[in-house]
Amino acid sequence: MQSLPASERALAAADGQVHKGFLTVWTVPTHGKSGRLKQSVTKIALGPEGGRAAALESLPLDQLHPLPANSIPQLDRPSLETALTTDIPQALHRDLEYRGELAEGAWYSSRLIALLLL
Numbered sequence: 001m002q003s004l005p006a007s008e009r010a011l012a013a014a015d016g017q018v019h020k021g022f023l024t025v026w027t028v029p030t031h032g033k034s035g036r037l038k039q040s041v042t043k044i045a046l047g048p049e050g051g052r053a054a055a056l057e058s059l060p061l062d063q064l065h066p067l068p069a070n071s072i073p074q075l076d077r078p079s080l081e082t083a084l085t086t087d088i089p090q091a092l093h094r095d096l097e098y099r100g101e102l103a104e105g106a107w108y109s110s111r112l113i114a115l116l117l118l
Helices: 077-098
Strands: 011-014 022-031 037-046 111-117
Touching: 022 077, 037 077
Parallel strands: 011 111
Antiparallel strands: 022 037, 022 111
């Protein structure tokens, strides 16, 4: 994946509605205290102001379609970098705690598998 050009690692998408923000999809293996492994896929979305965007997370992925290359919105790279390295990992951690997947002694790793600009 690292050898792919950026245009093939991210997708600008739409579902016919006006949305602002981006949606990330993560694979998250969680290891329990007793060695139990649980694999999950988690969506985390942020709106234009950097806050969590539950409405974007609930969008059905099968209804999204790629935007033509000439209509891709401008990307604020510093904001996106901050979101991907700080804001979203924190939101992902809180989400795992809320769902009860981080019991005492549990640990996890996460890997970004999709980034959709909406």
